[in-house]
Amino acid sequence: MPSAESAAPLFAALADPTRLALLKRLADGQPRPIVALAAGSALTRQAVSKHLAVLSGAGLVARRPRGRETLYALRPERLAEARAWLDDVAAQWEDALGRLKAHIEA
Amino acid sequence: MPSAESAAPLFAALADPTRLALLKRLADGQPRPIVALAAGSALTRQAVSKHLAVLSGAGLVARRPRGRETLYALRPERLAEARAWLDDVAAQWEDALGRLKAHIEA
DNA sequence: CTTAAGGGCAACTTATCGGTTGCATATCTT
DNA sequence: AAGATATGCAACCGATAAGTTGCCCTTAAG
Secondary structure (H helix, E strand, O other), rough: OHHHHHHHHEEEEEEOOOHHHHHHHHHOOEEEOOOHHOOOEEEEEEHHHHHHHHHHHHOOEEEEOOOOOEEEEEOHHHHHHHHHHHHHHHHHHHHHHHHHHHHHHO | OOOHHHHHHHHHOOOOOOHHHHHHOOOOOOOHHHHHHHHHHOOOOOHHHHHHHHHOOOEEEEEEEEOOEEEEEOOOHHHHHHHHHHHHHHHHHHHHHHHHHHHOOO
């Protein structure tokens, strides 16, 4: 169960439609260079590069320089951490709900 | 499966440790007024109020004015939407992984 | 060797965010 | 009625984020 302090930066990296789109495109498991990712996004290469830097900083994406290009690949483990926080809260909620129900029936 | 455009504002609301802490405190199912929530947070009542407004705007929390106070309660359905997006990407990833493995073994 | 392609770095602009302070409003309480 | 309680609204400040542009470096390709 990630703490609020560790989970917040993760959600912050996910708080942008462009970045979500990038992650989704990388979810097919194929690493891509920046130009390939910038192709479909109507943004400047620099803008995409910045977004990838944010994702990389949050650990959601892995950078692997190869030759003159840099390949970016999804890191699903970090996605799982974000899910873990949500699961944690949901579990707390379910637990509280069950407790309430039990109390009413008692 | 929520689109990137609809999921991003949701993640944006989650991108702050104070707000995550608020959600976690509300996960016990008990609606609370602002003062009660501001009590443990070392912040001004106004700051907490703003954070709650953000959470409310994202649909993560329900406002229910009662008398001179306003009760805030968690809305787990919206949390589930955030989870749905993460699940979607994770499923895509797993699928691609399986496809790759099948291709190798073929 | 010359040229083009892929990217990093840095400066700058605009907008938004988190937080504060001050004041006004509505509702309990005595 | 008077005072305290719980909020809301608005203005303001400092920091950060998104995006652009311009320049330089490295690596491939002719």
